[in-house]
Amino acid sequence: MASRGLAGKSALVTGGSRGIGRAIAERLAEDGAVVALTYAREEAAASEVVEGIRKRGGSAFAFAAPLGDRGDAGRLWAAFDEAARAHAREYPEHTADPAVDIIVNNAGIGRSAALPDLTEEGFDEVFAVNVRAPFFIVQHALDRLRDGGRIINVSSGVTRVALPEIIAYGATKGALDTFTHTLAKDLGSRGITVNAVAPGIIDTDVNADWLRGDAERAEWAASISALGRVGQPEDVAAIVAFLASDDARWVTGRVLDATGGSGL
Incomplete structure (x- = not known):
């Protein structure tokens, strides 16, 4: 694994144990960053x-940081510091620096019910993980995020394509987009860029039941993209890597469509 434009940078990727988050963690490590990735329950994953990142010559460590309860952001950063110290003991060439250059708010709940069936508990849960957690993760990181840093929020294509069956989920991603462009204005004086990436249908284990097990649905999913295929996690990771790089230094407050032109 050759270090490239992110050498010397440190990155946090929430929900980095599988799917899009995994691909993002792997790509940022490939580009040279030391990657800290969180998981809720999937310690083995x-x-x-x-292990895969390290075998390819990269640097990474993982720690548990469930989201959705009050105080989760503070607990996340406390766990980050502890895991970073352990990582530095194992790899002395890496310091246990509490500072971070890149924050990727990827962890989220990808489900909710249609309006008639949505409970207050379900509404609160999806907003707690998808909106409140990223907000306070950033708030708690203001003193440790280096000037010139990057914040990248994983949004969704459902902010422009109405899907009533997951109405609360769509609302959370709309809130995340507003958070993105407002935060970009707030942190711009420090040279910190804030952007979001909005994936469409991506071939992950979350979608495996219907996408890989039903040829007709898979064909439909590919047909709605202008590029004629279903997205892969690596497609989204490449866009995140661009936004994390110096090449994207003049891009901020934007939501980059990562749907492959779905619904055009």
């Missing part, structure tokens, strides 16, 4: 990601 997170360890597999870390």
